[in-house]
Amino acid sequence: MNKTLLKMVTLVFILTMCLLVLVFGSPATETTLARNVAVAHRFLDSKDLPTGEKAKMTLGKDSTSEHGEVAFNHDTHSFKKYSPDGKTDIGCAECHHTDQPKSALTPPLVTSERAVVLTVEALKKSDAAVVKGCRTCHFQEGNIPDGKEMPVTVFKNAKGKEETKESSNEVAYHNNCNSCHDAAAKLRPELKKKAGFATTNDCLICHKKN
Numbered sequence: 001m002n003k004t005l006l007k008m009v010t011l012v013f014i015l016t017m018c019l020l021v022l023v024f025g026s027p028a029t030e031t032t033l034a035r036n037v038a039v040a041h042r043f044l045d046s047k048d049l050p051t052g053e054k055a056k057m058t059l060g061k062d063s064t065s066e067h068g069e070v071a072f073n074h075d076t077h078s079f080k081k082y083s084p085d086g087k088t089d090i091g092c093a094e095c096h097h098t099d100q101p102k103s104a105l106t107p108p109l110v111t112s113e114r115a116v117v118l119t120v121e122a123l124k125k126s127d128a129a130v131v132k133g134c135r136t137c138h139f140q141e142g143n144i145p146d147g148k149e150m151p152v153t154v155f156k157n158a159k160g161k162e163e164t165k166e167s168s169n170e171v172a173y174h175n176n177c178n179s180c181h182d183a184a185a186k187l188r189p190e191l192k193k194k195a196g197f198a199t200t201n202d203c204l205i206c207h208k209k210n
C-alpha cells in the first residue's frame with residue numbers, strides 16, 4: 001500500500017469513528033453501564049444457596065455515589081444465630097420478604113410471591129421458584145429499567161397517618177441491615193467492637209469508598 005492511500009484510509013477511519021460517537025453518544029459509557037449491570041446481577045435470581053466462598057458476598061459493585069462496595073456474609077447471617085439477641089437464626093424470609101405467604105406478612109409488607117415460607121428445605125424441592133435478589137425489585141435511584149417501577153411502601157407515621165415512600169436499593173438495604181444491627185447493638189453493646197459490624201451512621205464501616 002502506498003503512503004497516500006494509507007493516509008486516506010486512516011482519515012476515513014477517524015472521521016467514521018467521530019461520526020459514530022456523535023450519532024450514538026459515548027460508547028465507553030454504555031460499555032461501563034453494561035458491565036456494571038452484569039456485576040450487579042451476579043447473585044440475582046438463583047436457587048443455589050450461597051455456601052463456602054460464595055457466601056462471602058460483595059454487594060453493590062456499581063454504586064452511583066462515593067459509597068461503594070459492602071461486604072455481607074450470607075452463611076453467618078443465615079446459620080450462626082444472628083438475631084438481635086444472638087439466640088436464634090434469622091428466618092430466610094426476614095430478608096427475602098416476598099418469599100412467604102400473604103398470611104405471614106406483617107406491615108408495611110404486603111407483597112407475597114411464594115406460597116410457603118422460604119427455608120433451605122423448601123428451596124430443595126424441584127418445583128421451588130428461584131430466590132430473587134433484592135436488586136431485581138429495589139432499583140438504584142435514577143437507574144430504573146424500562147417498563148419497571150420502584151417499589152412503593154405505605155408506612156404509618158407517628159400520628160397514624162399513611163405515608164407513601166419509594167424503596168430504592170439504598171432505602172431497602174439500609175432499613176433491612178441497619179434496623180437489625182441497631183437493635184443488636186442496643187441489646188449487646190459489645191458488638192460495636194466487632195470488626196465489620198456497623199450501626200446506621202457507621203457509613204464507612206460498611207462501605208468502601210469508590
Ligand code: HEC
Binds near residue numbers: 060063065140200202
Ligand atoms: C450495615 C451496612 C451499611 C451501613 C451502616 C450504611 N450502608 Fe449504605 N448501603 C448498604 C448496602 C448493603 C447498600 C446497597 C448495595 C447494593 O445495592 O447492592 C447501600 C447503598 C447505599 C447507597 C446507594 C449506592 C448506589 O448507588 O447503589 C448510598 C448512597 C449509601 N448506601 C450511603 C450510605 C451512607 C451515607 C451511610 C451512613 C449514613 C450508609 N450508606 C450506611 C449498607 C450500608
Ligand code: HEC
Binds near residue numbers: 043057072093094133
Ligand atoms: C440477613 C439477610 C438474609 C438472610 C437471613 C438470608 N438471605 Fe439470602 N440473600 C441475602 C442477600 C442480601 C442476597 C444477595 C441478593 C442480591 O445480590 O441482591 C441473598 C441471596 C440469596 C440467594 C441467591 C444466591 C446466588 O448465589 O445467586 C439465595 C438462593 C438465597 N439468598 C437464599 C436464602 C435462604 C434459603 C435463606 C435462609 C436459609 C436466606 N437466603 C437467608 C440476604 C439474606
Ligand code: HEC
Binds near residue numbers: 097108111167171173
Ligand atoms: C419481588 C420483588 C422484591 C424483592 C425480590 C425484594 N423486595 Fe423488598 N420490597 C418489595 C416491595 C414491593 C416492597 C413494598 C412493600 C410490599 O409491597 O410488600 C418492599 C419493601 C421492602 C422493605 C420495607 C420498606 C422499606 O423501604 O424499608 C425492606 C426493608 C425491603 N423491601 C428489603 C428488601 C431486601 C433486603 C431484599 C433482598 C433480600 C428485598 N427487599 C427483596 C419488593 C421486593
Ligand code: HEC
Binds near residue numbers: 094173176178198
Ligand atoms: C436480622 C438481623 C440482621 C440483619 C437483617 C443483618 N445483619 Fe449483619 N449482623 C447481625 C448480627 C447480630 C451481627 C453480629 C453477630 C455476632 O458477631 O454475634 C452482624 C454482623 C455483620 C457484619 C460483621 C461480619 C459478620 O459477618 O459477622 C457485617 C459485615 C454485616 N453484619 C453486614 C450486614 C449487611 C450488609 C446486612 C444487610 C444486607 C446485614 N448485615 C443484615 C444481624 C443482622
